[in-house]
Amino acid sequence: MSDDAELDELYQELIMDHGRRPRNTGVAEPCSHRAHGHNPLCGDKLALTLRVDGDVIADVKFLGEGCAISTASASLMTQAVKGRPVTEVLDLYHRFHALVTADAGETAPPDAEALGKLAAFAGVRRFPTRVKCASLAWHTLEAALRPEGASTVTTE
């Protein structure tokens, strides 16, 4: 893969679009789960609020400041998890994590089908310094859903 193609893959249209105009920003009200994400290395911050009805994530919103990758990741994550059962969402969390931390030599992203639009983040695996940007929202979500209740997660 050429250098410029790597960069184009990372900053593809879908990611640029969600980076510029993130969806589901704000605070979910009422909300049953919340967590703060923080990357002390770069200063990215994320406040995630959720409403879980029974077993399903009925609503999810975020507020934060970060780079295009972390903003787009939070935005696309909210779209991907809204309306889905928590167990499925946690499965998606693991799949996303595997996607962005996969060996850069792998040609096709694993689980492209299960990941849907999230497969757009496959390019992140070629940029080890940017993995934390893409995964901050997901780590925050996982923390919010922990049974002991949430807190602040940090990635660095």
Add this chain to the structure above:
Amino acid sequence: MSAFDAAALRAEFPVFEQTIRGKALAYLDNGATTQKPRAVIDAVTRFYAHDNANIHRAVHTLGERATAGYEGARAIAARFLNAPSPNEIIFTRGTTEGINLVARSFVEPRLQPGDEILVTGMEHHANLVPWHMVCQARGARVTHVPLLDDGSLDLDALPGLLTDRVRLFAVTQVSNALGTVNPIRALVAQAHARGIPVLVDAAQAVAHLPAAALDVQATGADFVAFSGHKIYGPTGIGVLYGRSEHLSAMPPIMGGGDMIREVFLDRSTYAEPPARFEAGTPPIAEAIGLGAALTWFMGLDREAALAHEDALLARATAALAAQPGVRLIGTAREKVTVLSFVLDFAHPHDAATFFDFEGVAVRAGHHCAQPVMARFGVPATLRATFAPYNTEADVEALLRAVARVRRVFTE
């Protein structure tokens, strides 16, 4: 531009014999660490290949050579700062350890509840957190000299802050995030007039200021800390200068071999400084490498080299300041090496990834100076930092990189 031959200087640095993603390396992250000239790499290699032994112990030839090299480096560091005696030079792991040593050994024992440590609004975390720690332990507090909008110190506020509760004024000579050069001589004079000792964080100053500005007998600083790797030397080695009357009254904070006079089973007595503060086997090769780096640096035509560096900074600053959507962070009149900026069309981390594809290495982040970021209302900045081996081509590469980011993020 001066007649300084940057290309010849650059040729002394093996790291530039490579391309990054097919592009010439425009290394503008000198504030994080500088590259190493062959003279330093060779000195470290030569030590391991010919002279390696422990110091201060062995009677054999290699031990003598290693000791001579290590103590020779101390003498070179003393000459670099114009310290009256090499015994006022303590080798540390770096600036951070030097400041922590002063915090634990000089400040903490004399700190009473209600006392103050005065810092400034532009300090690196290394010159904040150690003071937070000792103040927390002793019920004292950290006060600070605020910053003006251009990133210089609000000197009008200083007299009111130099209270009779202040036990130390800890101040950086050059801001790592803003590039501001502080008037150290005047600051020390004001503090001393109130009987307050001064610690100078010289991490970003040593490689970018003329010798007179670093002369401890001229500035009157009580303590000066710097790191070898920011002045063309190895990592893992630094210097803490301390005036001998302070050092001789300070207790050790680490015990072990080489820092003692006599050891019994139930007690020990301590060596005189500097050995008192250098427990255990020190980073010998690194100290010798630092000696080589300082010798190399003092051997440059420093005035011409720094004038060249300043001219590159001025050119890059003017070019970026003229562009829409670019905000410079830190515009003080007295500045060196640092060009900190934000782009209103791209986050610093996105920009830095694109920069890397142009071969341009800059720092993106908070530069371990979160209070500075808060003061200017930004989470992070892009920071280009210049050194004498940089060239016009590096400035061009930086401007090309900014143009590319602008194209991608505003199209």
